[in-house]
Structure formats: structure tokens, C-alpha cells
Amino acid sequence: MKYLHTMIRVLDLNKSLDFYEKKLGLQQTRRKDFEEERFSLIYLATAKGEPEVELTWNWDEKNPYSCGRNFGHLAFEVDNIYDFCQKLMDDGVTILRPPRDGNMAFIRCPDKISIELLQKGNALPPMEPWKSMGNIGEW
Secondary structure (H helix, E strand, O other): OOOOEEEEEEOOHHHHHHHHHHHOOOEEEEEEEEOOOOEEEEEEEOOOOOOEEEEEEEOOOOOOOOOOOOOOOEEEEEOOHHHHHHHHHHOOOOOOEOOOOOOEEEEEOOOOOEEEEEEOOOOOOOOOOHHHOOOOOOO
């Protein structure tokens, strides 16, 4: 068995693509538009051949999707959690659970899906301003 992808329904495709491509750095691996059924499937990954995030965009949907607690989160490994979180903050992304421990942080995409960021390898030494930052909201 091979893990393939996680699917997320998105309300605003442009906001979601901006978040996943420009802020998180994922790349589109493929896209399928279904004119007759009026929906699109956009697949993104850290690199071609890696597990994907499938964005499902129903063209005529106007109401936000409910967030179920049964879906936990997506998780991505990053080379330097402090640098990556700073880049996200510079891009306007709120860090909900800062990487106080040098190992883990949480953010949310525009559709309120939780995303865990994990330090590659061993945790980095705790450092300011991160170790003094409090949590914001839920993740």
C-alpha cells in the first residue's frame, strides 16, 4: 500500500493557491478541471512524486465548509523552523502555536485546516522571540 494524498475542499481557490504555493512553497503537480460537473482538482506536493495535498474547488460553492474535529492536520517537515515561521509571518500568516521548543509549530490555511510544521532532525535550541510567544486561538 502507498499513501497518495489528502483532500481538502476549498472555498476560494486563489487564496488557497497563494497560501499553499507562495507561503508554504508547495508546487502544483497536476490539475484537472471538470467543466460539466463544475469543479477542479489541484494537486500540490513538496516535489513531484511526493505525497500530495488535493485541493477540491467546487466552482459554485458560496458558503464556507464546516471544520470537523475528526480531521487532525497536515504535517510538513522544514529545514529550519524558526526561519520558516518568520517567512510565514512576513507573508501575513498567523503562527497559532509558535515553535517555542525549536521543534513544532501550527498554522491554519485560509479554509481553517490545521497545519503542523516540524523541525527536520533534532529540535533547534529554544530562542527568542519564539520561546516567549504565546498561543493564538486554536489549531
